[in-house]
Each structure stands twice: as C-alpha cells, then as structure tokens.
Amino acid sequence: xxxxxxxxxxxxxxxxxxxxxxxxxxxxxxxxxxxxxxxxxxxxxxxxxxxxxxxxxxxxxxxxxxxxxxxxxxxxxxxxxxxxxxxxxxxxxxxxxxxxxxxxxxxxxxxxxxxxxxxxxxxxxxxxxxxxxxxxxxxxxxxxxxxxxxx
Amino acid sequence: xxxxxxxxxxxxxxxxxxxxxxxxxxxxxxxxxxxxxxxxxxxxxxxxxxxxxxxxxxxxxxxxxxxxxxxxxxxxxxxxxxxxxxxxxxxxxxxxxxxxxxxxxxxxxxxxxxxxxxxxxxxxxxxxxxxxxxxxxxxxxxxxxxx
Numbered sequence: 001x002x003x004x005x006x007x008x009x010x011x012x013x014x015x016x017x018x019x020x021x022x023x024x025x026x027x028x029x030x031x032x033x034x035x036x037x038x039x040x041x042x043x044x045x046x047x048x049x050x051x052x053x054x055x056x057x058x059x060x061x062x063x064x065x066x067x068x069x070x071x072x073x074x075x076x077x078x079x080x081x082x083x084x085x086x087x088x089x090x091x092x093x094x095x096x097x098x099x100x101x102x103x104x105x106x107x108x109x110x111x112x113x114x115x116x117x118x119x120x121x122x123x124x125x126x127x128x129x130x131x132x133x134x135x136x137x138x139x140x141x142x143x144x145x146x147x148x149x150x151x
Numbered sequence: 152x153x154x155x156x157x158x159x160x161x162x163x164x165x166x167x168x169x170x171x172x173x174x175x176x177x178x179x180x181x182x183x184x185x186x187x188x189x190x191x192x193x194x195x196x197x198x199x200x201x202x203x204x205x206x207x208x209x210x211x212x213x214x215x216x217x218x219x220x221x222x223x224x225x226x227x228x229x230x231x232x233x234x235x236x237x238x239x240x241x242x243x244x245x246x247x248x249x250x251x252x253x254x255x256x257x258x259x260x261x262x263x264x265x266x267x268x269x270x271x272x273x274x275x276x277x278x279x280x281x282x283x284x285x286x287x288x289x290x291x292x293x294x295x296x297x298x
Contacts, residue, residue, distance in 0.1 A: 012154070
C-alpha cells in the first residue's frame with residue numbers, strides 16, 4: 001500500500017468575517033484503512049478542438065477491474081492555462097452521447113475549469129457510463145493535467 | 152471584490168519510486184472574468200440519519216445560471232472507514248466519499264434535475280458531513296425550490 005495525502009485549504013473574505021479551513025485526507029481503499037496502491041501518473045494532454053471527448057475512460061484492464069459499487073478512487077484535473085475566458089467543461093458519462101437528465105447512458109456536465117482551475121473528485125468509473133469527459137471552449141491549444149489514484 | 156482562494160496539496164512518499172509533491176492554488180473567479188465569486192452558502196455541518204438521497208445544492212428552475220461557474224466542497228467527517236456518501240450530479244454518480252474524504256469541483260448548474268448535487272449516506276446511524284458552495288448564482292439554495 002501507499003500513503004497518499006491530500007489537503008485542501010480555503011480562505012475567503014466573502015463574508016464580513018474572514019473564513020477559511022483546511023481539510024486533509026489520506027486516500028484509502030473502500031471500506032478500509034489501507035492506502036490506495038495505484039496511479040495513472042500525472043498525465044498532460046493538449047487539445048486543439050472543441051469536440052467533447054473522453055478524458056478518463058473507465059473499463060476493465062485500464063484502471064484495475066471496475067468495482068463501481070465499492071471503489072474509493074480519486075481523480076485530480078487541472079486546466080494548466082492562464083486564460084480567464086477559455087475553459088474546459090468536465091462531464092461524467094460518455095462523450096458521444098447527448099446530455100440527458102439521468103438515463104445512465106448519456107453524459108452530464110459537472111462544470112467548467114478556467115485557466116488554473118482544478119478539481120479533486122471521487123472517480124466512480126463504472127464501465128458503461130463512468131467516463132470523465134472534457135470539452136474545450138476553444139480550438140486554441142488547451143492543456144490539461146490529470147492524475148487518477150485507484151485501487 | 153471578494154477573494155476566495157483554494158489550495159490543494161497532493162503528496163506521497165511511496166506511491167512511485169519518486170516522491171509525489173504537487174501543489175496548486177487558484178482564486179475562484181466568476182466565469183469568464185477575473186472578478187471573484189461573491190456569494191457563499193456558508194460551511195454547512197449536518198448530521199444525517201437516513202439513507203435517503205437529499206439535494207444539498209438544488210438548482211433553481213430554468214437556466215438562469217447555466218453559464219456560471221461555482222465551486223463545491225463536500226466532506227464526509229465520519230471516522231468509521233466503512234461509512235461513505237454517494238455523491239451524484241442528479242442521477243449521474245460521481246463517486247463515493249469514504250470517512251475523511253473530501254471533494255472540490257466546479258459546478259455549472261445548467262438546469263433543475265440535471266445538475267442538482269445530491270448525497271446519499273450509507274448508514275442511518277448518523278453521519279456528519281460538511282458542504283459548501285462558493286458562487287455567483289441567482290436564487291440558489293436555500294431559497295430555490297426543488298421537487
């Protein structure tokens with residue numbers, strides 16, 4: 001097993017009294033205190049089209065055997081650009097499908113990552129519709145880094 | 152303008168042959184601008200005692216905020232490693248947050264029922280969770296209605 005630590009610190013002056021917190025976690029396998037063992041490595045990808053494609057593809061033999069009902073995988077993604085107007089839309093599902101509410105065969109857009117934005121989410125990875133999708137807002141070169149930690 | 156900064160640190164001494172040390176920090180801006188997000192739900196701490204799905208961030212009816220970008224934080228504060236939250240975007244499961252896990256992600260609430268953020272505790276014996284949205288949306292939780 002490996003020891004993988006993540007910490008988020010949030011500071012804000014949105015409210016009249018400044019607020020902030022730090023939360024740490026050690027990434028463990030589902031239902032255990034044993035650390036996650038595997039990683040995709042830090043992957044860098046360049047996109048030059050506004051076509052929606054799969055960023056992280058789920059499925060057997062790729063990131064371990066899919067165990068959608070039990071896994072505690074984690075996914076980090078960052079838009080490494082610096083633009084405040086260009087972004088990538090991150091979704092879950094299948095890139096070739098249209099957006100639907102929840103038919104479990106389409107895809108659903110989570111949100112946008114502008115230049116410098118990042119996310120850290122659990123990765124469900126169910127084989128049929130658990131891909132993480134990406135759609136750049138521009139055909140200019142857009143670079144995204146991502147890293148998957150998995151069981 | 153308000154300034155909200157999110158910083159992430161990812162470290163591991165033994166995941167690979169070389170130690171992992173990654174750090175990223177970013178000010179949370181309104182979509183397409185360098186103006187800081189200026190609204191917050193506050194950091195909610197809740198004690199959940201049912202395994203039913205709840206919308207912690209429902210979407211106001213229509214597409215009022217369809218082009219906006221907020222940020223969402225959710226954490227499972229349970230200390231029992233077997234307990235988890237299932238986090239979904241409507242019925243699209245994002246994944247599980249086990250005890251001590253957190254997530255941070257963008258959120259573009261395109262439409263009611265399509266973009267609601269929902270959680271389902273794995274146990275009814277009581278689970279403490281935290282969640283917060285930083286945003287510039289009109290009529291978001293807790294004033295929006297969902298069904």
